[in-house]
Amino acid sequence: MLLTAETRTPLDDEADTAGQGAARGQPAGRASGKEAPPARPSLARRRWLAGCVIGFLVLGLAGWWYRDAAGASVAPILARIGLATGAPDAAAPGAAAAEPAEDNVVRLDAEGQRRLGLAFGQAETRRIVLPVRTPGTIAFDERRVTRLKPRTSGRVLSLAVQPGDRVRAGQTLATLDAAGVLDARNGLAAAQASLGEAQATEKVAETNLKRGSDLVKVGGIAQAEVDRRQVDLAKAHAATLSAQSQVDLYRAQYERLAPGSGDAPGISAIVSPIDGVVTAAGITLGEVVDTNRDAFTVADPSQIQVLANLYGRDITTVKAGDRAMVEAPIQDHPGFEGRVRSVNAAIDPMTNTAPARIEVANPDGSLRANMFVSVEIAADLGREGVTVPAAAIQQTEDGPVAFVRTGADRFEKRALTLGVQRTDWVEVRAGIAAGETVATLGSFGLKAILLRALLGSTD
Structure with a gap:
């Protein structure tokens, strides 16, 4: 026969002692001479309650870990024991599809847009000009500036203008008593006389050559004489050319220094070559000037x-x-x-x-x-780039942003990378594509609405 040792607990010993006291006619609470403790549930009932609690805990934990697969059947039990959550898990696919996260989106109906005074502009591609x-x-x-110098040395006889006066091309600004004009005129006269003499000599030499050519045919003179006359004609022609060059030289000098119409001989005029304004005068009446000084500046x-x-x-x-x-x-x-x-x-x-x-x-x-x-x-x-109106740019702690209209009542905040910034438009290197519509006037209100929503979500 097998004997089984039963494990006993202090509660079991107490219960047996209380039973023995009742068998001897003593009250259960006074078996040991002390006041009996309050009655407790029986051992079997306590074990049954403990088993139920453990079972519910195991079931609750299982439902927590396998809520995606068995959520529908376990949810009532989890709710009874207080383990059900009040909001769907953010990681659950079904919950994400039902409540999409739009932290960067502002929804505003037509009335709200009107109250904010929203205006809109287009992102467009243009030439980038800084x-x-x-x-x-x-x-x-x-x-267009000329600095006039006297054409020859001389004494200033007259001044016709002063700084600030408007002048025309060819107008006389001042006159000088210049001896150089007389020298040029006398030189021209001497050159012209020399030219006349050279021309006469050349004509005689040409006539002599012609006569010699006729005489040599009848044997009146030798051929050597004809050759000599040809040399004389060549020399006379060279002298004529030299005299002509002297005449041209003195004529140009005299014409450069020649007085204006109606002026006396020996007078040199300072004449403006352009239309303009006299900005400076460097000569005074009566002084003697030379060709190195600026007499007038005309611009x-x-x-x-x-x-x-x-x-x-x-x-x-x-x-x-x-x-x-x-x-x-x-x-x-x-x-x-x-x-x-x-x-x-x-x-x-x-x-x-x-x-x-x-x-x-x-x-x-x-x-x-x-x-x-x-x-x-x-x-x-x-280069070219995408630009938006300058009023569309809003500054935040994370950098510049703009609100892109993606629907009739939907505005999406976009982080931007900016390039050239002007008062009328701003270049956007990243964040917005050409053709998209952005909020301009009133976009600060969209920024305030989004900021208030974000702050409210963290309360």
């Missing part, structure tokens, strides 16, 4: 140039042919348009700048030399 703003000064075009102001000071990388960015807009302190004038003619190859060591020469038409003479102006040059960078 605006270069710089100060400048007005200067006369060197090709044509109908076309001037602007010297725009370029710094740093702008020196290589600006090219000849770029358009420019010049703003001058002239009341009621919209501005002057011009084009860059050249950029100086040398840098000014004092200012570390290189001037760009901009040609500007100035028919009414509003622009004056040495005037300070503001210049904006449209430097063509030689």
Whole structure:
């Protein structure tokens, strides 16, 4: 016969002791002389309750780990024991499809758009032109400036103009009592006399040669005499040519120094060769001047140039042919348009700048030399790119963004990589494609709505 040892617990011993006390007629609570403890559930009931609790725990854990496969059947049990979650798991495919995450999207109906005052623009491809703003000064075009010197030494007899006067081409500005004019006239007269003498000598030599040729045929003279006469004619012709050159020389000199019409002999005039304005006068009445002094400076102001000071990388960015807009302190004038003619190859060591020469038409003479102006040059960078209106760009902590309209009431925030930035448009190197619609005016309201939604999601 096999004997089985039953494992006993303190609770079992207590229960047996209480039973023995009741068999001897003592109350169960006083079997050991002490007050009996409160009655407890029986051992079998306690074991049954413990088994139920363990079973529910195992079932709950199984439902937690296998909720995707057995969620429908286990969900009521998990809910009874308090293990069910109030929101679907974000990783579950079904939940993601039902509630898509749109942290960068703002939905706004037509009424809301109207309240924000939303306006829209298109992203388009255009030539990238960088605006270069710089100060400048007005200067006369060197090709339209003449510095007049006296054509001969002499004493100033009259001054017809002063700085600021407008003159015409061929107008006499001053006259000089010049002895050089008389010298030129006398030299011309002497040269003309020498020329007449040479011409007469040549004519005689030509006649002698003709007679000799006739006599040699009848044996009147020898052939040697005819040859000598030919040499004499050649010498006379050479003398005539030399005298003619002297006449031409003195005539040109006299015509250069000749007085104007109606002036007395010996008077030399200083005449303007162009239409323009007298900007400087370097002679005074009565003084003796020579040919090394500038008597007058005359400039044509109908076309001037602007010297725009370029710094740093702008020196290589600006090219000849770029358009420019010049703003001058002239009341009621919209501005002057011009084009860059050249950029100086040398840098000014004092200012570390290189001037760009901009040609500007100035028919009414509003622009004056040495005037300070503001210049904006449209430097063509030689490439095309996608651009959006400048009002579409919003700044955030993560960088510039824009809101792209992807539906009638849907606006998607896009992070942007910017290039050239102007006051009217901005180049977008990444983030937006050509043809997309962006919010311009009122886009700050979209940014505020999205920021409020994001802050609310973190509460």
